[in-house]
Amino acid sequence: MPLSDTALLRFLNSVHPYDSLPPVELRELAPKFHLIEAPAGTQVYTLGENLDGLYLVHTGEVEVTDENGIPVSNLGPRNSFGERGLTRGGRAVTSAVTTTDSLLLLLPAADFHGLMASQPKVARFFDRRRPGSPANNTLATMRVADIMSRPPVTCPVEQTCQGAAQLMRDQNISSVCVTQHDQLKGILTTRDLTSKLLAQGWPATTPVADVMSRDPLTLSPSALGSEVLQMMMEHGIGHIPVVQGDALVGIVTQTDLTRFQAVNSGELVLTIARATSVEDMARATAEIPRLLVQLVAAGNRHEVVTRLITDIADSVTRRMLALAEKTLGPPPVPYLWLACGSQGRREQTGVTDQDNCLILADGLAPGDDAYFAQLAKIVCDGLHHCGYIYCPGDMMATNARWRQPVHIWRSYFRNWIARPDPEAQMLASVMFDLRPIGGDHSLYGDLQGETLGAARQNSIFTAHMVANSLKHQPPLGLLRGLATIRSGEHRNTLDMKHNGVVPVVDLGRIYALTGAIHSVNTRARLEAAAATGLLSPAGAQDLLDAYDLIAQTRLEHQAQQIRSGEMPDNYLAPSDLSDLERSHLRDAFVVVKTMQSAVGYGRRLLS
Incomplete structure (x- = not known):
């Protein structure tokens, strides 16, 4: 059914980049859009045909496929498609078909090109959306x-x-x-x-x-x-x-x-696997900043980049454990080295410290801990030498508190869940991101399942964990602005870690807790929450898109710093972004804030 002029204007004003247009120009643009009713299964266009213009989804869903018929996008309301073909000769470079009854808006090709020529913000938006040369399908990035x-x-x-x-x-x-x-x-x-x-x-x-x-x-x-x-x-x-x-x-x-090459990360892993000293490994890890720049420049998604970088940390850790055992001899009882924090979640970037612990088999004899204290020191000192600095909060296996037999770890989790005071909330948040790295993995399997089950059944603990997760807020200011740090060394910047990715990491952990999801990676947790119904399809997609934009912006910031010869950090000046980039980033923060509010409302119901 047709849209009224008022409804069309309201819709366009809710869509990037049209919301950046002055009201008068938006009113002039709106009548140029043609309304197309497209039942499910309508072939909007096929590869190679001349495009009529730019398409915008008002309602429904559209599947875009490549030359091999493989889906590359599933688009919903407010998504545009067809711009790549329009800017590359006017012929479609993909195919598009509606998967549900849809209502599409078509901006004719001539009007689209006129808009691109007259509105720099619109041109920047579609230039940003058009990918350049695709990243090479190397072994490093293939599934x-x-x-x-x-x-x-x-x-x-x-x-x-x-x-x-x-x-x-x-x-x-x-x-x-x-x-x-x-x-x-x-x-x-x-x-x-x-x-x-x-x-x-x-x-x-x-x-x-x-x-x-x-x-x-x-x-x-x-x-x-x-x-x-x-x-x-x-x-x-x-x-x-x-x-x-x-x-x-x-x-x-x-x-x-043999069909694939993992040139950079593969070479580093191979060097580490063959290393006979800490110095050999340190020379390899010194190449991580260059690797990050190359991976980001190749167009790899943030979760691929961080996973490859984390793989190197895992290899260093396991090699350190092997060298420690060679020095100390066989361990007196089985053990398991685990990582938490960003390494545990496989989300390491160019800035990281170490967070780790040891789970020891029950039956430890008096004096046996001396062996594991030495092992922990060798590994943690080695990691520090390789650039994984000591944890400022001493969350490391060198701390006897985090080097205990299974039954002690079981009591830790049991007590944190039973008495969720502020310290328990903080420690539980860290320890719910544990991932085995080296040793006897069976020491953790039952413990993880038991802990998730017990935590899920304790509504008071869950409510406290939710409250703890809401302490990190997106940097939203008044009047559609961004709230920057007000003073100190990082004045007028955004903390893209604590106010950027951490709020989403915390949300992912809460979904894992309430849904007994075993994954520790944030994106995997969000996807699992959607699959199990904890998140609605629309809410999950919004949150995933927001997380992707925030995490990608953080990585690109670090890569740019490395290219400029600076040490990478998490502090981004909004002035380094275009108006459109700032607008997109703020919208992503709004999505995260909205999801936090929803989780917080659920906590109040549990309390």
């Missing part, structure tokens, strides 16, 4: 799902080694996954056959269960290719099964990796 061999070749545990060898010969592969009732039990490689079966003189009829590598290291389809490379290099393996939940869905081998 495992795009690299792995599917389906994996399998054999049952009862199979003989001769039968498995014949299967590998016939399939021209160097490994086979061993399953029982569709569950992965192990992996058998040609190296297993030579180093175990042939070298020991065992008969060819030996069951594969006696020769295979049991409980092999695995990855999920959503893992990055860099994690494949890191795992292979650190553990000296060439085959990694890929599992989704309990299901085996693929395998990645060294042969699969």
Whole structure:
């Protein structure tokens, strides 16, 4: 049904960049838009055809696909599309089809070009939206799902080694996954056959269960290719099964990796994996700022950049642990080194300190802690030497409080949940971001599940955690302004960490707590909250978009500082942004503030 002039003006005034136009010019522009009713399944345009103009979604949804028919965008109200084709000769570079009954607004091509020529703010907006050369699809940024061999070749545990060898010969592969009732039990490689079966003189009829590598290291389809490379290099393996939940869905081998190159982060991980001293690792980590600049300049999304940078920290930590054990000898009991903070969430940038702890197996004998105190000192000192500075709050395994047996950790969490005083809230916030790095991962599995379950059932604790999470507020001022720091060294800047990404990190943690979500990465938590219904689809998309803009702006700021020869920090001067960039950033902060208000309202209901 047609829109009234008043409704059309109100709508355009709520959409960037039209809300930046003077009222008189917006009133002149509005009648130029044509209204198009497009039922679900309407082909708006196809790749290569001449475009009639710029499209703007008023209601409904539109799917945009590339030349291979792969979806690249799912657009909703207030999203524009078609501008790339209009600015590249007038032919569509994608295809677009409505997925629901939709109402579209079309600004004819001539009017679009006239608007771009006469309104610099509009031109800057669409120039910013048009991506330049796409980032290279390197191993570092590819998902495992795009690299792995599917389906994996399998054999049952009862199979003989001769039968498995014949299967590998016939399939021209160097490994086979061993399953029982569709569950992965192990992996058998040609190296297993030579180093175990042939070298020991065992008969060819030996069951594969006696020769295979049991409980092999695995990855999920959503893992990055860099994690494949890191795992292979650190553990000296060439085959990694890929599992989704309990299901085996693929395998990645060294042969699969020959199609990809992880030039920068891969080289650093390899150097670290082979390092024999702290100095070797420090030389590698000194390249992280240059890596950050290159990754940002290549157009990689913030979650890819931070994950690659965190992978390097993980590799350094594990190598430090190996060197410490070489110095001290085998540990007296099993242990698990965990990271929290940004490393735990896989969100490290160019500015970071270390936050870590140790979980020790129960049954620690008197005097055993001396070994782990030395191990913690070696690792934490080494991390500091490599640029991961000591935690100002002493949240490190060198502090005996954070180096305890499992039963003590269980009591920590139990007491924090039962008596949520301010310190308990702060500590619980930090410790809910724990992620195992090196050692016996089983020491944490049950503890994490128990803690999430207990926390979710305690409404008083949850309410206190929500209140604690609202202490970090987006930097919103009056009259559509941004509230900058008023005094001190960073006067007139925005703290893009504590007032930027941290409010979203805190929201993600609350959703994980209330939904018993095991992920610790913020974006993964938000996506899981949407999938489980904790967030509405629209609310989740708004919050994800806001988080992406805030986090990306922070990374770009740090990259620019590094390029300028400065030390990267989290303090961004709004004057360094264009009017449009400031407007977008403020809108993102408004979304975060709105979601905080919603969470806060829920807390009051629980109290």
